[in-house]
Amino acid sequence: QKEVEQNSGPLSVPEGAIASLNCTYSDRGSQSFFWYRQYSGKSPELIMFIYSNGDKEDGRFTAQLNKASQYVSLLIRDSQPSDSATYLCAAGGAGGTSYGKLTFGQGTILTVHP
Amino acid sequence: DGGITQSPKYLFRKEGQNVTLSCEQNLNHDAMYWYRQDPGQGLRLIYYSQIVNDFQKGDIAEGYSVSREKKESFPLTVTSAQKNPTAFYLCASSYSLYTIYFGEGSWLTVV
Numbered sequence: 001q002k003e004v005e006q007n008s009g010p011l012s013v014p015e016g017a018i019a020s021l022n023c024t025y026s027d028r029g030s031q032s033f034f035w036y037r038q039y040s041g042k043s044p045e046l047i048m049f050i051y052s053n054g055d056k057e058d059g060r061f062t063a064q065l066n067k068a069s070q071y072v073s074l075l076i077r078d079s080q081p082s083d084s085a086t087y088l089c090a091a092g093g094a095g096g097t098s099y100g101k102l103t104f105g106q107g108t109i110l111t112v113h114p
Numbered sequence: 115d116g117g118i119t120q121s122p123k124y125l126f127r128k129e130g131q132n133v134t135l136s137c138e139q140n141l142n143h144d145a146m147y148w149y150r151q152d153p154g155q156g157l158r159l160i161y162y163s164q165i166v167n168d169f170q171k172g173d174i175a176e177g178y179s180v181s182r183e184k185k186e187s188f189p190l191t192v193t194s195a196q197k198n199p200t201a202f203y204l205c206a207s208s209y210s211l212y213t214i215y216f217g218e219g220s221w222l223t224v225v
Contacts, residue, residue, distance in 0.1 A: 104156030
């Protein structure tokens, strides 16, 4: 059974701080990794994807991937109250696998308080 | 505008009744998916289709059925065999490994 596990929440950080979200995956065949943000009652929206070891930065967001440790993380710098949401980590398979066939973690609730 | 349209947004099902959730996309994507989300949980894959007239079971296909007669459409039927259907249902489509679009979702409640 392929599994994606996220650090238990909820996570609460003050405005302006760095929020750190973590995720581990069990399937070494996973090749691509995604972070989605989901507001209550809404569909997930893609924040970042990463498929190479190392860091990938996009604005205030940095995704980190360590395939040897089967670990993915998302850092949110200068956290804002609008970042308060559930963050979903997802893993996708290798070539030949249907693109959107993802395995999701259970999500981590982030609250950024003023 | 291009996108994925799910309907209805809210649906109520009586015991023993089949209901169908609609999913239409005008993105010209080959692949389409149905996910289910329970409160406080991640998404779980129900069915997916990579091409017209072909579809595959996901992790939780029991009690569900789909069809893919047109590229644009991938309806999901929740049958009476699905004993706990109350959930948030999300349809998605993709054309590459890194481009996956979700619809707005449909809420299904058993009454």
